[in-house]
Amino acid sequence: MARLTALLVAALIVGLLFVELTMRPTAEERLVFATIFGSLAVVALLTTPLLLRFARSSRRFRDALTVAASTAVFVGVAVVGVAAAGMFLSEHDLRLTLVSLATGTLVAIAQLWALSSALSSDLSQVGDTVNRLMDGDLAARAELDRTDELGRLAASIDALGERLEGLEAEREADERARNELLANVGHDLRTPLTSMRVAVEALQDGVARNEGAYLSSIATDIRHLTQLVEDVFLLARLEVGDIAFDRTTIDLADLADESVQALTPVADRNGVALELDVGGVAMANGDVAQLGRALRNLIDNAIRHADAEVRVHVRGEGEASVVVRDDGPGFPPGMTDTAFDRFSRGDEARARDGAGAGLGLAIAHHIATGHDGDLTLLDGPGGALRLRLPSA
Structure with a gap:
């Protein structure tokens, strides 16, 4: 209310100054205009x-806007009418002035109704959205074609809807990923657990002819389960960024040589020749x-899919990279976008034939991206993967 009073006083002063500068009124005219403008200010203040109470209780914005604007128009008409009467116009001129003001008022109300209807419709559309x-x-x-405050509000609501839709898709x-994880882990756990149960029952019943072989099979299954659990746990930590990499300057050629030496017995067991080629x-x-x-x-994956040979190429021209290529059938065409997903394997069969749990490439991919590098599939022949890292 204090702000409204200040505005009305300012308007009263501006009006009187305008009269003084444009009309050079007499003392009597000054009193008339001061009375008219003062009465207008009092009416507006009351x-x-x-009007504010009506606007807040009105069920439709259009009605509140129409009443407010109509009141303003009628007040203006009344002021003009009183001012015209105070200027001692003839009865004919006064009647003509009032009729013109009344007609203009009706036209203004019609325009206001049309504008408020459009605004009310847009507000309803935003509310419905x-x-x-x-x-x-x-x-x-809402998709409102407006550039005012209502348009910006609708645009913000639309952006919120898009964000919510994206979050829902995520x-x-x-x-789906959680369900697939549980299903795949359950499948990969079932086979070794079943094998261990059968071996233990055979040992308990005394029907195992070679107890050492059965115990060796149980040990192999335990190692498989341990590796699976460790890989799942590591991949989960990599996906949420829970692993801090201890970065030092390393020679990828030395690291590749150590990996080749560690996996040479596995390659020999599978009848695969494993070779290292260092260039730069x-x-x-x-x-x-x-x-x-x-x-x-990467090398273990290549050995399991190779026919007879796996080559590891280390390159250092502009960037540090390692390419692991095998002479096997390569990646299926439909696997390009899913090769680095959890439990992704070219062969969907889950038999324990050494095909692994399908976590190795996913782990390698997260390690590469965590080092600001990448892991990509290359064109054949055979299967080929390239690990690239920024040069030190």
């Missing part, structure tokens, strides 16, 4: 709280243990 979003229709959009994707100095900043794990995963 009616504004009533919010209600649809609250009811779960995340595709609801939630559904996470839910390949220095990078990274975690020795984690990058070594990534390289071993």
Whole structure:
């Protein structure tokens, strides 16, 4: 109310100054105009709280806007009419002035009704959009073609809807990934557990002819389960960024040589020739243990899919990279976008034929990206993967 009073006083002063500068009124005319403008200010001061109360209680914005604007127009007409009468116009001129003002008022009210109808419709559309979003229709959009405050509000609500829709899609994707994780882990646990149960029952019943072989099989299954649990736990930590890499300057050629030496017995057991080819100095900043794990995963994957040969190429021209290529059938065409997903394997069969749990490439991919590098599939022949890291 204090702000309204200040504005009305300012308007009264401006009006009187305008009269003084444009009309050079007499003392009597000054009194008339001061009375008229003062009465107008008093009327505005008394009616504004009533209009605000009506606006807040009105069920439609259009009605509140129409009443407020109509009141302003009628007050203006009344002021002009009183001023015209005070200027001693003839009865004919006064009647003509009032009729003209009345006609202009009706025209203004008609225009105001049309404008308020459009505004009320847009407000209803925004409200309907919010209600649809609250009811779960995340595709609801207001899509108002306006540049004013209402248009910006509608644009913000539309942006919120898009964000909610994206978050819902992410939630559904996470839910599917969780279900797939549980199903795949359960499948990979079932086979070794079943094998261990059968071996233990055979030992308990005394039907095992070679107890050492049965115990060796149980030990192998335990190692498989331990590796699976460790890989799942490591991948979960990598995905949420829970692993801090201990970065040092490393020579990828030395790291690749260590990985090749560690996996040579596995290659020999599978009848695969494993060779290392180093071309240039390949220095990078990274975690020795984690990058070594990534390289071993790539080489182990290549050995399991190779027919007779796996080659590891280290290059250091402009960037440090390692390419692991096998002479096997290569990656299936439809696997390009899923090769680095959890439990992704070219062969969907879950038989324990040494095909692994399908976590190695996913782990290697996260380790590479965590070092500001990448892991990509290359074109054949055979299967080929390239690990690239920024040069040190």
